[in-house]
Amino acid sequence: MYIVKVLVEHAIYKLDTTYDYLSKYQVLAGCRVHIRFGYQQLVGYVVECQETLFTQKQLEEKNGFKYSFIQDVIDQKPLLNQELQELANYLSKQTLSTRISCLQCMLPPQLKPSTNHSVGIKYQKVVSFVKDIPLKTTKQQEALNYIKEHDLLPIKDYPFSTALLNNIEKQGAIIYKQVEVYRNPYNEHLQQEDYPLTTSQQKVVNQILASFHQFKTFLLYGVTGSGKTEVYLHLSRFVIEQGKTVLMLVPEIALTPMMVSAFKSRFGKSVAILHSKLSAGERYDEYRRIIDDEVKIVVGARSAVFAPLENIGLIIMDEEHDASYKQESPPRYLTSQVARKRGAYHQCPVVLGSATPSLESYSRALKGAYELCILSQRVNQKPLPQIELIDMVEEMKAHHYEVLSRKMKAKIQETIDKNEQVILLLNKRGYSSYVRCLDCDEVLKCPHCDVSLTYHKDTHTMRCHYCDFQVPYQQKCSHCGSTNIKLIGSGTQKIEEYLQNNFINSRVIRYDVDSTRKKQGHHQLLKQFENQEANILIGTQMIAKGLDFENVTFVGVINADLSLNIPDFRANERTFQLLEQVSGRSGRGKKQGTVMIQTYNPDHFVLQCVKNHDYQSFYQKEMEMRKLAKYPPYCYLISILVQGKKEDDVTFCSQQIKEYLVKQLPKAIVLGPANCTIYKMNDIYRKRMTLKITNTTHVYEVLHAMSDYYNKKGRKVNVICDFNPYTTI
Numbered sequence: 001m002y003i004v005k006v007l008v009e010h011a012i013y014k015l016d017t018t019y020d021y022l023s024k025y026q027v028l029a030g031c032r033v034h035i036r037f038g039y040q041q042l043v044g045y046v047v048e049c050q051e052t053l054f055t056q057k058q059l060e061e062k063n064g065f066k067y068s069f070i071q072d073v074i075d076q077k078p079l080l081n082q083e084l085q086e087l088a089n090y091l092s093k094q095t096l097s098t099r100i101s102c103l104q105c106m107l108p109p110q111l112k113p114s115t116n117h118s119v120g121i122k123y124q125k126v127v128s129f130v131k132d133i134p135l136k137t138t139k140q141q142e143a144l145n146y147i148k149e150h151d152l153l154p155i156k157d158y159p160f161s162t163a164l165l166n167n168i169e170k171q172g173a174i175i176y177k178q179v180e181v182y183r184n185p186y187n188e189h190l191q192q193e194d195y196p197l198t199t200s201q202q203k204v205v206n207q208i209l210a211s212f213h214q215f216k217t218f219l220l221y222g223v224t225g226s227g228k229t230e231v232y233l234h235l236s237r238f239v240i241e242q243g244k245t246v247l248m249l250v251p252e253i254a255l256t257p258m259m260v261s262a263f264k265s266r267f268g269k270s271v272a273i274l275h276s277k278l279s280a281g282e283r284y285d286e287y288r289r290i291i292d293d294e295v296k297i298v299v300g301a302r303s304a305v306f307a308p309l310e311n312i313g314l315i316i317m318d319e320e321h322d323a324s325y326k327q328e329s330p331p332r333y334l335t336s337q338v339a340r341k342r343g344a345y346h347q348c349p350v351v352l353g354s355a356t357p358s359l360e361s362y363s364r365a366l367k368g369a370y371e372l373c374i375l376s377q378r379v380n381q382k383p384l385p386q387i388e389l390i391d392m393v394e395e396m397k398a399h400h401y402e403v404l405s406r407k408m409k410a411k412i413q414e415t416i417d418k419n420e421q422v423i424l425l426l427n428k429r430g431y432s433s434y435v436r437c438l439d440c441d442e443v444l445k446c447p448h449c450d451v452s453l454t455y456h457k458d459t460h461t462m463r464c465h466y467c468d469f470q471v472p473y474q475q476k477c478s479h480c481g482s483t484n485i486k487l488i489g490s491g492t493q494k495i496e497e498y499l500q501n502n503f504i505n506s507r508v509i510r511y512d513v514d515s516t517r518k519k520q521g522h523h524q525l526l527k528q529f530e531n532q533e534a535n536i537l538i539g540t541q542m543i544a545k546g547l548d549f550e551n552v553t554f555v556g557v558i559n560a561d562l563s564l565n566i567p568d569f570r571a572n573e574r575t576f577q578l579l580e581q582v583s584g585r586s587g588r589g590k591k592q593g594t595v596m597i598q599t600y601n602p603d604h605f606v607l608q609c610v611k612n613h614d615y616q617s618f619y620q621k622e623m624e625m626r627k628l629a630k631y632p633p634y635c636y637l638i639s640i641l642v643q644g645k646k647e648d649d650v651t652f653c654s655q656q657i658k659e660y661l662v663k664q665l666p667k668a669i670v671l672g673p674a675n676c677t678i679y680k681m682n683d684i685y686r687k688r689m690t691l692k693i694t695n696t697t698h699v700y701e702v703l704h705a706m707s708d709y710y711n712k713k714g715r716k717v718n719v720i721c722d723f724n725p726y727t728t729i
């Protein structure tokens, strides 16, 4: 008999201890089982299975509790290999989350431990050759010869009628078979050759391959358009030729279409794609292809870092600075941390690539913790685009109150007149930012959150971007009943309309969360733009990264100050990255590109550094400020969010936690508790403390104890600890 230790996923309680069950047979660690838990039947996850010589009765007498038997085993073989199981333990410690939540985040939704209904395997009817026998007609005979050479194809792929095939089948020379097929999410890719590398690209490839068999982190700092993708492709080719596999990570789904086609067109079927927009069936199939060893390269967003690849020879993280690499629900991990952990396990290089590296990574590279590789020029030796800052205060003085300055308007018209293309960035979706009553000054707010509602013209609704609350738009103030109300501020939808109305021959595509909601939305819109079906692409930060359109010669930023004014210590860094990245979309082909950036702060050092494409000065200056204010990379940050339904409870408990932390961690700096920027979200009150530490000793134990205490049944608040927080709204 065996004692099986099982982790249990419970809908309400956070259970992180294992429970002992009995089994007559051995069950492999990593398999899911059905168990009885109280009155419920639940799915559990086996972490250990040990043989015992005691009987059930003896065990119960010895340990003083009743044992029950596992009901049945769901998986034939473990879903996660040893490496990933250990990784889950590591993550759970590092992020203060339950082991089961770590296991959950590693699996595609259909395979998560809480569900046992799997998406079915898809079958296809194929023709299978049986034997050579004399057939009735020569036509049938010819067909049989053909089938012999081209066995196991789906019926529709044969150049004969179904009737003819049926006839041959009746005579017994062939049979029809059902075979498993994989749903293939991206199958229309042309075969494409690698470009020969430039000298500087080759140098980088050599530098990285010199450490092919060891774990080392490289920071590839290559300006926009310097050909980093080609470096990734060449490295990957080398690695798979050595019989190893490649993990290629991209920040978010918006970027995936171009990276996917680059990899698919070179490596075809040996590439698997993992991201959240695939259908359940597609994701399940891609996952199975990886487990079944049919895949050499996995391209995917954040959670693909857990892809069950064996024998990894290279891990790449493109656009390493991107905030979407931070997971914002439990377990709140940093992708680079997981990638490096896997790199260490497989003893392979980890390449972090970016044109605007995060301060954390760049400072590590300067200290020698990472090895720096540099591509300082664009591929065709072309200079980076010229950037002009447009002072919007001056526009006001000249009584020009439109969203686009006179210069930018002229430049857009000029560009489309030359049959070239324009990309415009406005980091705000929706139509208008908010609605204000001109009589009573009331702004229409979300009833559940501390934010104003945004007007969406396409659906004629007012929507909350935090909780998705929506109401139909009314031409009437909800407070005083006046009809004298005004839509204030501009979002992408409004600019789209403005562009259509104000420019001759403009054909506009809007690219934001709302317009790309459909499954292949991103892919389709970008394709239309690539095929010149539109000449202006207006979008949110989604358009800033990775896009490579050779006919784009003008990039305009409508309001650079939006991200500068966010109350977050990374606001400068984010703004620099966003502006430099979006500028980098201009002039990537043969023609020279230009950029205009509209701002009310043209003298701000971030804008000055962007104007000169000067990452070094930006880095120096921002690092000085971080040092003075004691922010990362000069310390570690941990955010502690206290939330609850009653304001008083939140206030009281926050204070209690603060006292506990100050006492337990005398060397740490504890900021707060302060109300969050959005104090009330979804009817929950929220206060935050920020812990600054330079040394992590004891920190995990102290926080573990605190969060265990508060996150129990019956407590009035709940506490979320976030190591290396990225958003603090």
Ligand SMILES: Nc1ncnc2c1ncn2[C@@H]1O[C@H](COP(=O)(O)OP(=O)(O)OP(=O)(O)O)[C@@H](O)[C@H]1O
Binding pocket: 195, 196, 197, 198, 201, 222, 223, 224, 225, 226, 227, 228, 229, 230, 354, 355, 379, 545, 546, 547, 548, 584, 588
């Ligand atoms: N060796 C090469 N020879 C010719 N063309 C190349 C070569 N390498 C890259 N290119 C082309 O240069 C362009 C820019 O390359 P790529 O998109 O990889 O830049 P990048 O470094 O990823 O830039 P970004 O950070 O802005 O996304 C692409 O159109 C690519 O096809």
Ligand SMILES: [Zn+2]
Binding pocket: 446, 447, 448, 449, 464, 465, 466, 467, 468, 469, 682
């Ligand atoms: Zn809301």
